[in-house]
Amino acid sequence: MTTTAARPEEGVRRNGGRRLVDRVARVRELGIVVALGVLFGVTGAVNPSFLTYDSLRDILLNSAIVALLAVGQTLVVITRNVDLSVSSVVGLSAFGSALILADYPGVPIPVVIAGCVALGALCGAINGLLVGAAKVPALVATLGTLYAFRGIDYAWAGGRQVNAADMPDDFLALGARSVLGVPLLALVALAVLLVVGWMLRNLRSGRELYAIGSNPEAAVLAGIGVRRRIVAAFVASGALAGLAGVMWAARFGTVDATVATGKELDVIAAVVVGGVAIFGGSGTVYGAALGALLLTGITSALAVLRVDALAQTAINGALLIAAIVLDRVLALRVAAALRRRRFHDAH
């Protein structure tokens, strides 16, 4: 068999192969979409009120914040790191915004939002410098700042609670307002999702994040500014957590120092369910956002299905495991398909 003889048919096969790979890539997210479909279908069939406009709007609103955090977390996880401190940053930012709005009613709302995003970015920068520059493993660094940021939050709050009544109505309206029937917060999350998704796919810097996560040592040799990119990923995650904090305050109105405690595991769960590899290098923000939607959807569905409150945690956990097992089985199938394809494609 000479090379020239093989060429014509080779083109055809490669195309076929490419299509398979593409399809597979899409399937990863498709799995979650299917799961979402089943969830909504079954729940809606049992209790049609689950599919009413108000109910869907609530689910969107609830998932907006987690989705935003999942997008930020994805940026970090892709680089083979993790940010456990997000929940504490959300707490800090939510309390900060609520406090400023309550105590200094004169401060314009956009300034407060910008300030909180900046505060989040600052927290992210601390994480990023610890991980990127000082080489502290991300899990250790952000577990440390998880405690530290929450400590600052507690000290700042000193047992105080800011209530809806203390905050300007304009601000609270942001949490409730809809544009063309879609909640504003969900639109914000969607916009962030699309922008970040586009950047990850179409900017060199975005691709470099994947490269770093896929093989950090090779990334250095390839001349990628690894340190800078990692810091940037953490800053972005922090900034999004800051934004999520403001959104939290606007949405829930009652804010104290414990806001979002323990949320980090939910966020990581969403990211993992969304097909982002926990060891970096692959996955998309769309998947992560869908993961967030699925997890919030499950919580809402369990409430609507009148599942016993005590059983909800267990069912949540079981569904989470089912989701990752499903994803894995799918991936194994794909790997097997690739193996069989080998002598047709490459050699």
Add this chain to the structure above:
Amino acid sequence: GTTKSDVAQQSSAPATAAASSAAANPNAPLKQGLKIAFLPKAVNNPYFTIADGGGIAAAKEFGGEGKEVGPSDASASSQVSYINTLTQQKQDAIVISANDPNAVVPALKQAMAAGIKVVSYDSDTAADGRHIFVNQASAEDLGRTEVQLLAEQIGNKGKIAVLSATPNATNQNTWIDFMKDELKKPEYKDIELVKVAYGNDDDQKSFTETQGLLRSYPDLAGIISPTTVGIAAAARYLSDSPSKGKVKLTGLGTPNQLRKFVKDGTIEAFELWNPADLGYLASYAAAALASGQITGAEGEKFKAGKLGDYTVGAKGEVLLGKPTVFNKENIDDFDF
């Protein structure tokens, strides 16, 4: 082997554990410089910040020294760490709201053995873990009045739900039991309690649970939320949902938290005791114990500053008084 029945037999013998070692001297003066430590379920909880503030103020009044310490997570095990350190610090009295009525008892017993007086407030411990329980309102009163409040608002008819804190919260569960009992009365035969939901005293969870309630029971007539976190979250949700004013909401809340919702019509009326008074009374009870005025036996009397005279009831309970009902008319008279 050791089984439950063995233990039951053994423990039935020495029942009267803690109290009455020395006789009470009702006329003993309050000692000066008493060190009283307040151990809430969790610090940074606004409710306890107010209550303990009241207690610390009381301590100042009678020449003692009060402080608030505690964990930031509402868990029994971290409370035990604090009880032990307070014992090491040789405080004169510990005033505690227990996260787990039983888990804190061994540590509290050690504290009592070291001569420290123990007062529980807000959420009681098992009876052998403290000398006195300062009860904010009798569970029976609270449970029944909340049903009465709601029943009046919904015209004694319709489906209702309860939005509670955690499934394990003792006080909540006692209240809910009394609510269920109250609902058995013939005048409430058209009211159906369809669900008890749990918001875990977490704002967002309570919020989502409220949503869930309205989705699964579109014809819900009212919600009782006997927790300050729950009622605030539920009010927030209702206030910008189409059900505002249609689904009635009542329960336990603080006036500052709910003022806005009472004024905009989301809530007609709710009730609560004054938490600052609760801490205040607990503080005096602790001082009375530490000064030997009382021992925790039924019938003993002590003075609680501006709140007046109190009598120790059965099982070492001291009752703060009836809860206050807040509505549009009176809410502006309160600031806590």
Add this chain to the structure above:
Amino acid sequence: MDQTPVLSLSQVSKAFGAVRAVREVSLDLHPGEVHALAGENGAGKSTLVKILSGVHRPDSGSVLLDGEPVEFAGPADAQRAGVAVIYQEPTLFPDLSVMENIFMGRQPRSRFGIDRRAMRAGAAELFERLGVRLDPGRPARGLSIADQQLVEIAKALSRQARVLIMDEPTAALSGKEVARLFGVAKALREQGCALLFVSHRLEEMFELCRRVTTLRDGTFVATDLIDDITPDDLVRRMVGRELEALFPKQETDTGEVALRVSRLTREGVFTDVSFEVRRGEIVALAGLVGAGRSEVARAVFGIDRWDAGSVQVDGRRLRRASPTAAMAAGLALVPEDRRQQGLVMDLSIERNIGLAGLADVRKGPLISRPAERERAKDWAVRLRLKFAKLTDPVNVLSGGNQQKVVLAKWLARRPSVLIVDEPTRGIDVGTKAEVHRLLSELAGNGVAVLMISSELPEVLGMADRVLVMHEGRLAAEFARADATEESVMAAATGRSTA
């Protein structure tokens, strides 16, 4: 050719802790010239490469670009200056597509971000030049070492650099790919590119290079015009002594069958593979890169599951997919990818050597440290391992010395059937002779040896019998006398079947 060199090193030294890897070495790279760098394992070749590419900063001495001293703060700086490098160990991003691996950081852009179509076209064109048949869109994960190396080459070519540095690019390649690579290298040379070429295959240096610089123990020995010296001169410069014959396999009496593989099949990977290896015999498994030789070895050793067929060692059937069972039966496998499969990089030399034979150094339930050390030391000395301390992690060793550690690990177990997959990949001539002597000694002692190698001279010189694989099947079998370069290549490319 006395124009100023594009890139040169002047009296550079570099030490890692106590190890003085390079001492006062100078080197000039001229445009339009291929410069060879020769030296034993651990002589400091890769260290020089890494100094040139900005990975290491020299402790003393300087790097000159167009005659001007420069300081590369990192690989990015060197790349900007027009230096492209193929490192000794492939450095791919397994999760990303092959084309993105090639163009990372320099992806073609359109107005809407990265232009994937242009990128695919660019990659396809590079592969065309190299004669590689790979789908540019497939992920790099799962590529064989050879394919990885080819992608590395494509990556370096795509930079259109003024200086191209290649650290053992051919170690994993077989004749066909090497020829292609040389074609491309020569074309670059004609275009005025300066090339640095590191290899342990002398014939390659003589074919491609004009000048050769030799290192020994980190010091500069000489730079010669290649036409002025003979291969023997070069070896003498590298080793500092005369060498024995390279392929010293003697005829030995073969005993009964030790390894019998019958009709072994792993779906999509290899099909219906049957062969035997007798005691005292060295059987070579030849074939093109990707023919499935390594996979057969992996399956036999129990790493991968097989779908049909059987493996017998000394007449006893092996369980599927259990390396432990294979080891218990007396099998040993020196895998082809030493970094991933052969070594635990963070562990020390002695622990790596001890890892496969923990049972041998045990006292009761506990490990005896003296026994472990003794064993490691014994084998390190026998294989002439160049090391500072046995407690050093293996990742500070040079590539060839790492390979020796892998060999030591398995030889210390005294296996009855030894499978070696590219045993001399990246090993210098001196050590190669040593490894060959060792293999033939083992065979002499009655060990059955199955050797996978992409180096035809090695296959022809060492093997009693040669098996050739093509696209997952055994294509031919030659007795020692019938095996020639032509016959083996013909079978390997599928042009003839026996």
Add this chain to the structure above:
Amino acid sequence: MRIDLVRRWEGLILVLLAAVVMWASLGVDGFANGSNVSFLLLDTTEIALMALTMTLVIVAAEIDLSVASTLGLSCAVLGWLWNAGLSIELIMPICLLVGAACGAFNGLLVTRLGLPSLAVTIGTYALFRGLAYVMLGDQAVADLPPAYTSLATASIGPVPLATVLVAVLAAIAAVVLHATGLGRSIFALGSNEEAAYFAGVRVKRIKFWLFVASGVMAALASLVYTFRYASARADNGTGLELAVVAAVLLGGVSIFGGRGTLPGVLMAVLLLGVVRNALILADVANEVLNFVTGLLLVASVLAPNLGAVWRRRTSPQLEGKSA
């Protein structure tokens, strides 16, 4: 070089521990007396127990975030069976079996399906806790046999019996990790799983049993916990997993696997316990306590790294996996 670094790290923790103990004994009232020391030791029991197996699991480059939930489930089972009238001597082994089953579930998902343990155990973290709630609901089972509850808090001199248990198990774990073939294999597979597999290490089997051991240890911790607090509830031990992981990391175990020592971890557990106890005694507010824990964690890893960063600045070289 790396080995030295690790040694230095443990030295650092030891110095820090000594310094804190000195400061606390001299400067904090009520720290240096028998009953406080006894309580301090007792209070670290559960974390220490779970940290032992967590160390092995993390050295093997996996993680088990479900330990605290396993503890909760085991408590719930204990309470439920006790209410059902079984004898406590029968219940205890059942609890250990429940722990083993939880661990086996994690282990199967990780080894059979090749799922990342971080993801799996986040799932089982919810699942096991949820099952605990299903079993015991909002009940608190408190009428436990006094013989056992007092045993859990009993001590010989200032040393609680539970601490003796920890010491014995720690010695066993340390020998296994540092002096047996199994230990060598755990280090090897944590550092490079593929190479370990090629060397005949039974990677999957070892990992599976490590998860089982982790589950059993969590169940054992649940027994201590339940008897110590004389209260079996579904929410027992909530949040302990992060404390355990924090202690293990503070002890110098690399989160990437393949590196760490048990003595280091034990010292870290003690250090965290002492700091907490001393700060509470000194009336330091809880928020500061959180802050200090976080700081300690970061600083302990940062300190040795800063030296490396400084060196790197003077000579840039390939930055590998950081310590």
